[in-house]
Amino acid sequence: DADVTQTPRNRITKTGKRIMLECSQTKGHDRMYWYRQDPGLGLRLIYYSFDVKDINKGEISDGYSVSRQAQAKFSLSLESAIPNQTALYFCATSGYSGGQEDTQYFGPGTRLTVL
Amino acid sequence: QKEVEQDPGPLSVPEGAIVSLNCTYSNSAFQYFMWYRQYSRKGPELLMYTYSSGNKEDGRFTAQVDKSSKYISLFIRDSQPSDSATYLCAPGGSYIPTFGRGTSLIVHP
Numbered sequence: 001d002a003d004v005t006q007t008p009r010n011r012i013t014k015t016g017k018r019i020m021l022e023c024s025q026t027k028g029h030d031r032m033y034w035y036r037q038d039p040g041l042g043l044r045l046i047y048y049s050f051d052v053k054d055i056n057k058g059e060i061s062d063g064y065s066v067s068r069q070a071q072a073k074f075s076l077s078l079e080s081a082i083p084n085q086t087a088l089y090f091c092a093t094s095g096y097s098g099g100q101e102d103t104q105y106f107g108p109g110t111r112l113t114v115l
Numbered sequence: 116q117k118e119v120e121q122d123p124g125p126l127s128v129p130e131g132a133i134v135s136l137n138c139t140y141s142n143s144a145f146q147y148f149m150w151y152r153q154y155s156r157k158g159p160e161l162l163m164y165t166y167s168s169g170n171k172e173d174g175r176f177t178a179q180v181d182k183s184s185k186y187i188s189l190f191i192r193d194s195q196p197s198d199s200a201t202y203l204c205a206p207g208g209s210y211i212p213t214f215g216r217g218t219s220l221i222v223h224p
Contacts, residue, residue, distance in 0.1 A: 004158075033212065040123055042203070042216030043159075058211070090158050094212070102207045103149065106158030 003027050004107035006091050012113045019078040021110050023091030031094045032074040033104070034058075034066060036087040043090070049074060081114045088112075118142050121204055121215030130224050134191040138204035138215045141185065146208035148180050150189045153201040153217065162202070163189065194222045 004025045013019055025032065034046040045058030047066040055066060063085060065077045078085055091107040121138045128134055136150075147166045151159035163178045165171040171178045179188040187204050199222050204215040 040216065042121075042123075043214045045211060048211060056211075092158075092212075102147075102212070103161045103164065104151075104159070104205075104212060106160070109156070109158055 002108070003105050004091060004093055006089075006107035006110050008110060009108065010111045012115065013081055014115050015082055017081050017114075019081050019112065021076045021089055021091075021112070023074045023076070023107055025072050025074075025091075025093040025105070025107075027093050027095075027105055028071075029093040029095050029105075030071060032068065033092045033094070034064075034074065034076045035090045035092065036060070036085075037090060037109075038087050046076065078112075078114075081112075083114045086112060086114045118209075118213050119204060119206060119215040122218055123216050125219040125221055127221045127223065128194055130194060130196060130222055132194050132222070134194050134198070134220060134222075136189040136191075136202050136204075136218050136220070138187040138206075139185055140187065140204075140206050140213075142206070142209060142213075143185070144209055145206035145213075147206075148178065148187050149205040149207055150176075150178060151203040151205055151214070153203060155200075159201075159203055191220075194220075196222050196224055198222050 007022045030051045033048045035043045049068045089110045092104040119140045150162045152162040153159040165178045168182045175192045177190040201217040203217040
């Protein structure tokens with residue numbers, strides 16, 4: 001089984017709808033992240049969490065919210081989706097900072113289209 | 116200026132060519148350096164990790180770091196069509212993860 005799973009893998013929705021993307025990991029890591037990837041812009045950090053009680057905004061958090069339900073689960077919500085949130089979304093997890101433990105393990109991605 | 120600059124390409128080469136992928140960075144706090152490979156419709160995966168200046172070799176792949184110039188390179192020898200992917204550099208050691216935009220590599224038979 002994959003170390004990091006994301007659901008759904010693909011989603012098409014309409015402007016104004018609420019959307020939740022879910023992420024689960026079996027690595028036993030404390031740190032989890034949400035990124036979006038757009039052509040030409042690379043990976044951009046939306047939110048990150050270093051443990052269950054820690055939530056931090058990333059580079060582009062406007063229009064998004066997150067919930068860390070457990071060490072293994074980190075969900076991303078779009079409260080009112082808009083077309084420029086159409087992108088590929090990745091969840092990732094990593095160990096402690098300071099060396100190779102920082103390796104990011106990514107999920108397979110969710111392709112979201114907002115019409 | 117972004118902390119990490121990487122040419123998005125695409126870089127198209129014939130099979131068997133030597134490929135050079137590069138990044139520059141601006142933050143002297145970066146202490147170690149990673150390269151991730153991302154195949155189409157997949158998440159990135161760690162390809163190589165290096166801690167110090169100089170070269171690190173792993174099969175056909177060589178990672179090179181020049182901390183004095185803040186320059187990171189990934190060389191691929193005898194490139195194969197299966198190497199076609201996007202390669203992202205990722206300097207490490209800052210509080211939150213940092214990635215280059217990624218370079219798209221196409222190796223044609």
